[in-house]
Amino acid sequence: QSILTQPPSASGTPGQRVTIPCSGDTSNIGTNAVHWYQQLPGRAPKLVSFFNDKRPSGVPDRFSGSKSGSSASLAISGLQSEDEGVYYCSVWDDRLNEQVFGEGTKLTVL
């Protein structure tokens, strides 16, 4: 069980906006940068947001990360079928001295 809390699933229809939350505490999200990964079936994870709200080159601007206090979220606007996959938040935990991942949120495009 992860110390970062994510809902197991989320869904939306094409064109909609969905938000995936990630909750932690002062030893991780409250202090350090949050990163987000997309994992498509059978593939390695791909970085889609880093340093809380930065977007890597090549990632569509439909993806946007944010952080407030000890919580973070990833918003995906203009939902597309190719966005289906599992999304993980990740952050360094100062108490554990570990990089931790959330348990992942499976996004379904209806």
Added chain:
Amino acid sequence: QVQLVESGGGVVQPGTSLRLSCAASGFTLGDFAMHWVRQPPGKGLEWLAVLSHDGVTTFHADSVKGRFAVSRDTSKNSLFLQLLAVGTEDTAVYFCARDWTGNGAFDIWGRGTMVTVSS
């Protein structure tokens, strides 16, 4: 082309020790912190270990501390993960990843190598 290629996985018996390798190309391993992450079949990502860019500092997850050890050979531009006395709970795909920012943002991942522990 910037890429990471893992190798060394396979089907092994409980109690076996093995070493996984991660060959880097298109960049110099010593310029970045490097991590190992694993994913059991059908489950989520689990961070395992990090080696600092200067090769001096390592951190390992509590779940594998004392059994797994990260290291590198800069002459081969390769990262390693030594696994000791594996158990069935170690069955997973093992990924290496480049820490682009030094703050845990992994911009380059390998395709992974599968380790299956079975008697």
